[in-house]
Amino acid sequence: MVEELxxxxxxxxxxxxxYRNGNDLVLLPFHVDDGTFASSSHELNKTLVARLAQFSKLxxxxxxxxxxxxxxxxxxxxxxxxxxxRQYVIExxxxxxxxxxxxxxxxxxxxxxxxxxxxxxxxxxxxxMADVPYGxxxxxxxxxxxxxxxxxxxxxxxxxxxIANPGVKHWNAVKHLLCYLQGTKDVRLEYRVLKFVLCLWxxxxxxxxxxxxxxxxVSQSPPSS
Numbered sequence: 001m002v003e004e005l006x007x008x009x010x011x012x013x014x015x016x017x018x019y020r021n022g023n024d025l026v027l028l029p030f031h032v033d034d035g036t037f038a039s040s041s042h043e044l045n046k047t048l049v050a051r052l053a054q055f056s057k058l059x060x061x062x063x064x065x066x067x068x069x070x071x072x073x074x075x076x077x078x079x080x081x082x083x084x085x086r087q088y089v090i091e092x093x094x095x096x097x098x099x100x101x102x103x104x105x106x107x108x109x110x111x112x113x114x115x116x117x118x119x120x121x122x123x124x125x126x127x128x129m130a131d132v133p134y135g136x137x138x139x140x141x142x143x144x145x146x147x148x149x150x151x152x153x154x155x156x157x158x159x160x161x162x163i164a165n166p167g168v169k170h171w172n173a174v175k176h177l178l179c180y181l182q183g184t185k186d187v188r189l190e191y192r193v194l195k196f197v198l199c200l201w202x203x204x205x206x207x208x209x210x211x212x213x214x215x216x217x218v219s220q221s222p223p224s225s
Contacts, residue, residue: 159177
């Protein structure tokens with residue numbers, strides 16, 4: 001569908017499309033029926049939204065402020081985009097009864113070594129871990145780590161190794177990480193652009209059937225960063 005507009009899917013992710021014409025650049029990731037324009041100018045965003053609206057039922061939600069649990073803050077003058085999952089962290093802490101825990105300064109306890117030897121070895125140990133939501137917690141943390149929190153990625157990747165048969169020591173490491181998140185709710189991931197100012201725009205669309213996008217549709221040059 002979007003290929004007909006002149007977009008091309010990137011090799012590493014089939015749900016992300018790119019349109020380029022001279023200095024005009026648009027990135028268009030899709031999630032189900034939601035799309036977010038990231039383009040080199042506001043005018044290009046508006047033009048593309050208007051063109052899509054001619055051929056589909058589309059809800060223009062304006063500049064992106066919140067998407068898939070991620071808060072988005074843009075500063076077009078400074079050329080920055082900040083991503084935050086503060087609310088998601090709060091929800092994780094509430095979900096696993098850690099909302100009142102004390103914070104720690106490291107995502108993993110210094111010197112901690114986890115191995116399969118720490119997994120349950122007896123029926124009693126397996127019974128102890130039977131109702132522990134280790135997989136659910138690690139899954140929730142994995143989304144956080146791969147979206148906006150690279151500071152916890154190593155710890156989460158380590159915890160993922162034991163998801164098939166976690167033990168008490170592994171679960172304690174999960175709770176330690178949750179304590180770290182308690183004190184770092186406001187940590188944000190910041191992107192800075194050097195050449196283009198990427199203006200994010202959120203749309204929600206149903207179906208689209210459009211003719212090819214004319215190369216001279218937009219002649220707006222990107223603002224200087």
